[in-house]
Amino acid sequence: MSKPKILVTAALPYANGHIHLGHLVEYLQTDIWVRFQKLTGRRCIYICADDTHGTAIMIRARQEGRPEEEWIAEMQAAHERDFAGFDIAFDNYGSTNSAENKILCDGIWGSLRQSGLIVEDDVEQLFDTVAGTFLADRFVKGTCPNCKAVDQYGDNCSACGATYAPTDLIDPVSTLSGSTPVKKTAKHLFVQLEQLHEFLDSWTQSGEHLQSEVANYLKGHFLGKPLRDWDVSRPAPYFGFEIPDSPGNYWYVWFDAPIGYIASTWQWCQKNGESLDDWWKSDDTEIHHFIGKDITYFHTLFWPGVLKTAGYSLPKFVHIHGFLTVDGEKMSKSKGTQISASTYLKHLDPAFLRYYYASKLGPRLDDIDLNLTEFANKVNSDLIGKVINLASRTARFIESVGLSKAYPEDGGLFREFADSGEKIAQAYDQLDYARATRLIMELADKANAYVENNAPWALKKDPERQQELQDVCTVVLNLFRQLCVYLTPILPRLSVQCGELLQSPIQSWSDSQTQLVGSPIAKFQHLMQRLLPEKVQMMIEESKPEVPAETAGAEQVAAPVSGPTSVPTDSGDALAAEPLAPTCTIEDFAKVDLRVARVIKAEEVPEARKLIKLTVSLGGDNVRTVFAGIKAAYTPEQLIGRLVVIVANLQPRQMKFGLSEGMVTAAGAGGTEVFLLGVDSGAVPGHRVH
RNA sequence: GGCGAUGUAGCUCAGUCGGUUAGAGCAACGGCUUCAUAAGCCGUGUGUCGGUGGUUCGAGUCCACUCAUCGCUACCA
Numbered sequence: 001m002s003k004p005k006i007l008v009t010a011a012l013p014y015a016n017g018h019i020h021l022g023h024l025v026e027y028l029q030t031d032i033w034v035r036f037q038k039l040t041g042r043r044c045i046y047i048c049a050d051d052t053h054g055t056a057i058m059i060r061a062r063q064e065g066r067p068e069e070e071w072i073a074e075m076q077a078a079h080e081r082d083f084a085g086f087d088i089a090f091d092n093y094g095s096t097n098s099a100e101n102k103i104l105c106d107g108i109w110g111s112l113r114q115s116g117l118i119v120e121d122d123v124e125q126l127f128d129t130v131a132g133t134f135l136a137d138r139f140v141k142g143t144c145p146n147c148k149a150v151d152q153y154g155d156n157c158s159a160c161g162a163t164y165a166p167t168d169l170i171d172p173v174s175t176l177s178g179s180t181p182v183k184k185t186a187k188h189l190f191v192q193l194e195q196l197h198e199f200l201d202s203w204t205q206s207g208e209h210l211q212s213e214v215a216n217y218l219k220g221h222f223l224g225k226p227l228r229d230w231d232v233s234r235p236a237p238y239f240g241f242e243i244p245d246s247p248g249n250y251w252y253v254w255f256d257a258p259i260g261y262i263a264s265t266w267q268w269c270q271k272n273g274e275s276l277d278d279w280w281k282s283d284d285t286e287i288h289h290f291i292g293k294d295i296t297y298f299h300t301l302f303w304p305g306v307l308k309t310a311g312y313s314l315p316k317f318v319h320i321h322g323f324l325t326v327d328g329e330k331m332s333k334s335k336g337t338q339i340s341a342s343t344y345l346k347h348l349d350p351a352f353l354r355y356y357y358a359s360k361l362g363p364r365l366d367d368i369d370l371n372l373t374e375f376a377n378k379v380n381s382d383l384i385g386k387v388i389n390l391a392s393r394t395a396r397f398i399e400s401v402g403l404s405k406a407y408p409e410d411g412g413l414f415r416e417f418a419d420s421g422e423k424i425a426q427a428y429d430q431l432d433y434a435r436a437t438r439l440i441m442e443l444a445d446k447a448n449a450y451v452e453n454n455a456p457w458a459l460k461k462d463p464e465r466q467q468e469l470q471d472v473c474t475v476v477l478n479l480f481r482q483l484c485v486y487l488t489p490i491l492p493r494l495s496v497q498c499g500e501l502l503q504s505p506i507q508s509w510s511d512s513q514t515q516l517v518g519s520p521i522a523k524f525q526h527l528m529q530r531l532l533p534e535k536v537q538m539m540i541e542e543s544k545p546e547v548p549a550e551t552a553g554a555e556q557v558a559a560p561v562s563g564p565t566s567v568p569t570d571s572g573d574a575l576a577a578e579p580l581a582p583t584c585t586i587e588d589f590a591k592v593d594l595r596v597a598r599v600i601k602a603e604e605v606p607e608a609r610k611l612i613k614l615t616v617s618l619g620g621d622n623v624r625t626v627f628a629g630i631k632a633a634y635t636p637e638q639l640i641g642r643l644v645v646i647v648a649n650l651q652p653r654q655m656k657f658g659l660s661e662g663m664v665t666a667a668g669a670g671g672t673e674v675f676l677l678g679v680d681s682g683a684v685p686g687h688r689v690h
Numbered sequence: 691g692g693c694g695a696u697g698u699a700g701c702u703c704a705g706u707c708g709g710u711u712a713g714a715g716c717a718a719c720g721g722c723u724u725c726a727u728a729a730g731c732c733g734u735g736u737g738u739c740g741g742u743g744g745u746u747c748g749a750g751u752c753c754a755c756u757c758a759u760c761g762c763u764a765c766c767a
Contacts, residue, residue, distance in 0.1 A: 217694045231765035297764055377716050385729050393726035450732055456723035530727055
């Protein structure tokens with residue numbers, strides 16, 4: 001009997017902020033696991049979506065003066081771009097604001113109604129008559145009813161620690177409008193979770209679905225007493241889905257958010273001719289949720305309760321991870337340690353972070369620390385010094401002859417590497433990536449020692465020993481390939497590069513068991529650049545706020561995934577003006593060879609209206625002529641000497657004024673709005689852009 | 691306050707059912723090597739395993755207390 005297929009979800013990022021390195025712990029942990037499962041031949045899909053509803057989005061859109069839909073579309077595009085930048089490969093990335101989600105919410109709501117779980121009750125809340133909306137706790141400030149401290153939020157007092165309802169605040173003020181809110185009663189709908197108490201007790205405590213500390217936490221914190229009713233509705237105005245049988249009321253964002261997992265799966269099913277029931281109502285599918293520890297409650301009590309009631313499969317496992325700290329402290333905007341995904345990508349290779357996180361991630365809820373010094377050391381030492389170095393110190397020796405015809409005697413190394421596959425696979429499967437990387441690096445050490453003991457550089461000098469040289473390099477490159485197979489879930493790009501170098505793509509975990517002999521190898525080129533510590537510093541500097549952090553207010557609403565998220569807000573005009581192109585694969589992108597080049601000459605072309613004739617150097621003798629349509633934005637003098645990024649393998653084009661042998665990349669709308677792409681210091685002509 | 695966790699070498703962490711002189715990687719130091727992206731190899735660790743007390747022939751490993759750190763504490767998203 002074949003193993004069940006696997007459906008994996010990561011928490012839905014909230015459409016109110018950008019992805020930062022804290023969020024990425026989860027998406028990378030999940031991506032690595034999915035890639036591992038796929039590599040071993042398991043049928044597995046990775047599902048995610050943007051979480052788009054709620055008061056915070058509504059308020060934000062109002063502040064921006066545009067429709068919520070526009071705002072969330074823009075955020076979603078940014079999220080997807082960030083994920084793609086880190087090689088996080090979702091099978092489907094949906095949105096909770098989708099037609100599919102609405103239909104599913106309706107159905108699940110019907111089940112809850114039918115099961116008699118829904119009750120109505122009046123809730124008194126503060127209402128902002130100016131903004132015309134009920135106020136969530138964080139949108140109200142006032143004087144603490146207990147200690148009389150002023151300027152406290154609606155839920156608890158930072159001075160005395162008292163907790164209270166916002167309606168208890170003395171002299172409350174709405175942070176939205178500055179007006180004095182009034183008390184107003186509205187009807188809310190509740191889910192009586194207590195009716196499912198017995199089921200939740202056994203599901204959470206079975207030891208099969210949760211980490212033990214999570215089960216303990218739930219037992220101690222919630223399950224020891226009656227479960228409270230869960231308020232799942234919000235009165236208008238609210239950005240979300242209106243409840244069909246309760247007009248004027250909307251589902252609370254946390255009701256429809258997890259249903260987004262199903263909705264996104266449904267979209268995937270539609271695209272791939274699959275049946276949703278095969279994935280969400282079948283014993284032949286294991287559902288695995290990956291979440292941060294801050295949203296444990298929703299995924300381990302409420303969500304199983306909903307699934308159970310509505311007749312969907314329960315999660316096989318909810319994997320919960322800890323938070324990210326940077327240099328041992330909470331991420332801090334002012335210290336520049338709250339680093340956005342896009343800022344990271346401007347400076348550093350995503351492979352670095354993928355590897356570093358992997359090397360620190362275990363199966364438990366401990367927080368993981370991004371120690372910036374260790375980050376640079378470890379990445380350089382492990383990836384460049386140990387693994388990649390194996391290829392770069394041997395491949396060149398046998399570029400012309402390829403691999404030996406028969407696999408040489410290697411003292412059992414290949415066998416040993418192959419046999420380690422099982423242990424490494426087990427570590428991956430158990431989410432113990434730290435162990436997996438440790439095991440892989442142990443092997444890399446052995447491979448390097450083999451190089452040392454067999455000194456191919458000495459063999460090279462002796463014409464009598466060329467066969468030996470080829471044999472030694474064949475062994476090392478085979479070991480290198482085994483390491484690449486084992487690292488594929490973490491470093492998919494390296495895996496592809498290894499396939500190109502040895503002209504045999506890595507397609508399966510079992511590739512680590514087969515020897516490559518008698519085949520040619522490609523000309524060696526660097527597989528990865530070293531991590532320069534100064535780039536880390538630049539990244540931190542760029543992450544620091546330019547102005548002091550704004551005081552608390554509507555801007556600072558937490559995202560559903562760990563960590564604070566307020567970041568500068570850019571307008572969506574540029575994106576709207578030119579919508580995203582259809583998705584391209586990494587292979588598509590790899591066809592375009594972008595190179596850093598230096599402008600060594602720039603000349604006016606008198607007859608041309610838009611063109612400047614550039615002579616650019618890729619280093620050495622490699623000089624070419626490029627015509628660029630940037631006359632309105634730049635003068636030739638401004639260009640000489642600077643570094644640009646060019647498309648270096650573009651088919652040359654005969655233009656009126658001469659042959660253009662490439663294209664200079666630039667952003668902007670055109671005309672005077674043209675901004676050449678530059679590179680951070682450190683790059684030199686000839687560097688490829690990856 | 692309650693609850694869940696964590697506290698082992700300068701840093702990040704392993705230490706399985708309690709059992710001989712407590713381990714790894716990084717960093718540091720010494721030597722070797724030069725094929726490689728100043729990469730590699732060999733060698734070097736006097737750590738009261740947060741503290742106190744207890745159980746035991748024996749505890750980093752179990753128990754109690756204690757200190758420190760982190761997180762959660764549902765109508766916040």
